[in-house]
Amino acid sequence: MTNTSKKTYWPHMILGFLAIGLTLSYWTVKSASSMPVQESNQYMLKYQAADIHINEILEKKMAFDKTYTIVLVGKETMVMTDNVNSNRPQADAIKLSHGENSFSYEVRTKEGKVVEDVNATFVLTQPHSRREDQVFYAVPYHEGKYQISGVNINKAGRYLLQFRAEVAGTVGYLESSAYLKP
Numbered sequence: 001m002t003n004t005s006k007k008t009y010w011p012h013m014i015l016g017f018l019a020i021g022l023t024l025s026y027w028t029v030k031s032a033s034s035m036p037v038q039e040s041n042q043y044m045l046k047y048q049a050a051d052i053h054i055n056e057i058l059e060k061k062m063a064f065d066k067t068y069t070i071v072l073v074g075k076e077t078m079v080m081t082d083n084v085n086s087n088r089p090q091a092d093a094i095k096l097s098h099g100e101n102s103f104s105y106e107v108r109t110k111e112g113k114v115v116e117d118v119n120a121t122f123v124l125t126q127p128h129s130r131r132e133d134q135v136f137y138a139v140p141y142h143e144g145k146y147q148i149s150g151v152n153i154n155k156a157g158r159y160l161l162q163f164r165a166e167v168a169g170t171v172g173y174l175e176s177s178a179y180l181k182p
Contacts, residue, residue: 044164061173078093107172124151127159
């Protein structure tokens with residue numbers, strides 16, 4: 001006679017592995033969905049729009065750069081120490097102050113003539129977050145400069161000043177690093 005009272009554990013192991021797999025899948029989805037994902041605002045557009053129209057954007061930018069220049073005027077810069085782990089030199093950052101700030105930009109032709117009929121937009125943003133962006137559409141022209149005032153900054157850290165100028169079917173961009181000390 002054979003012994004038929006042997007127990008097999010493989011069905012229990014399969015159910016255990018299935019339970020572990022489902023638990024780990026749930027944990028992965030829950031932890032991944034709780035991480036904040038920030039959209040890029042390169043070229044002052046959503047990532048998808050910039051990706052779809054990148055050739056057109058670059059053509060307009062190259063046409064702008066052939067004829068015009070954009071300059072941030074009258075702001076104090078901070079001397080940045082170069083990163084010893086990087087061979088890339090860093091441009092000096094614009095020094096920001098707590099509270100209200102103002103910025104002035106000049107759009108000039110390559111010959112030095114001031115351009116007055118520019119559709120200008122300004123954005124103050126942080127590099128990896130769009131949560132606290134301050135956007136100024138139709139920046140006013142006054143005394144040879146496009147002036148943005150009333151930019152309130154209270155949180156210390158790194159910022160980007162983005163200026164977009166649209167002239168005669170061409171579009172130019174100027175992005176400047178800025179820093180507010182704690």
